Amino acid sequence: MSTNENGEQKPRVPVLEGWFTHTDDKPHLLGTQCKGCGTYYFPKQTSYCKNPACDSEHFEVVELSRTGKVWSFTNACYQPPEPFVSPDPFVPYTIAAVELEKEKMIVLGQVISGVDVSDLKAGMEMELVLDTLFEDASSQKITWKWQPVANAQNSKGAKP
């Protein structure tokens, strides 16, 4: 249920603060880019650059590409241990590793519900959407998930 005990809509709260934008229907992961060498980081790196050829300590927060191509994929058939919060009963979900072309970086995430392993192929175009990870008494905790671009065109996608 996405309403609280008074029947009001529960607020949508990012499960991790500052990891992604969530103000419009085109969410982005928030990473950093080194001002010295230009390499990207996700999660954000803000203290020093990890490129051994770069001494920079200066970064800017950047929105990472919100589309990429499937590198690999799997699913979770068993309930993970805490701190994962599971609905009761547990509902299996699909997971994808998606390669961002500009950043040359592979990012993991759950795939929106309704997309199975059998629907995915390496190289398939995916886009970032926001969806509920879990709900507690007061809020819906939202996270990023991957969604096949083809699904978005059929408007099956998760609402912001």
Added chain:
Amino acid sequence: MSRDVVILGVGMHPWGKWGRNFVEYGVKAARDALKDAGVAWRDVGFVSGAATMRCGYPGYVAGATFAQALGWQGAEVNTSYAACASGSQALAAARAKIQSGACDVALVVGADTTPKGFLAPQKGERPDDPDWVRFRLGITNPTYFALYARRRMEMFGDTQDDFALVKVKNAKHGFVNPNARYKKCFTAEDVAASAMVADPLRLMDICATSDGGAAVVIASETYARKLGVRNAVKIAAISTVTPTYASAVIEMPDLATDSGAVVEAHSFRAALPIKAYEEAGLGPKDISVAEVYDLSTALELDWMEDLQLCERGQAAQLVRDGVTTVGGRLPINPSGGLACFGEAVPAQALAQVCELTWQLRGQSGERQVANAKVGITANQGLFGHGSSVILKR
């Protein structure tokens, strides 16, 4: 002066789910290794322990814990922790001590008692810890193994049947290994009938967690000669090299790879053996047997290619052809591997060394690899670091 370091003795406590204190397993393995070496405990100058994070304080100071349990005799101690590579790092510390001339003979021990189920992160609300974050988002250890396995299917056309063949092969090996936990000749049908955990990997494609212990006694070659031991198995190389930025493969527990946008991306698993081969002055063609970290069936295939034992994408064909079975040209995991042992984290890298030692000495009984001369191990810790050890006769 020879800087060669040799293996004088090896010992193990059988793997299982015994539920006893890890120290007991370590002591049993250590006493067996000392006996095998013909070295008195009081003559050991250095005790190098591989730590366990799951057994409280004694596990954090494993070197001292084992030294105390064996009976204080004044040896120096060291403790290493590197997740699954802990045993190799403990071995590397002991070898360095001997090579520096600071001691003649050292004992290396790792043992663990594991809880049931998924390995879980530490408690609390800790968004700074990537391990905590990935579990929060529902990314478990099998997720990573499954992503690698699926990548093989997508890139090379490997099938779930190929992965099952790896399990069947390792089960056959472990069936005749008295130290293995699972001693049953599983069939491809058994694998296919086991529950899906993380598609394409089923329960029987993924290793369990076990209790167990392993120990190795190493010495300078000069000391071995004094004992009258000749032709002892030599440690030809220990590689614990870290990856080079940028890491190309998504590694546990990370949620993203490094960015390859400004520097070339590398795979750590491929880098690890290069250093080992270089140090040993040997190449992949010299290898007669390998013990690799089969956290999953499919990962064994990745390791075969990373160790350059075959071309990228060819490993499944070798398994299909029976090349990697004992009796084949290049047996992989003659011990039965993690498939038959389950993972006892700080003991596992040492168990690989024990197995190769027995193989190179010709003491492996029914699972003996004919004329084994050079063996290589490979394993991995967290964040894409690991270890590779080469032993030669």
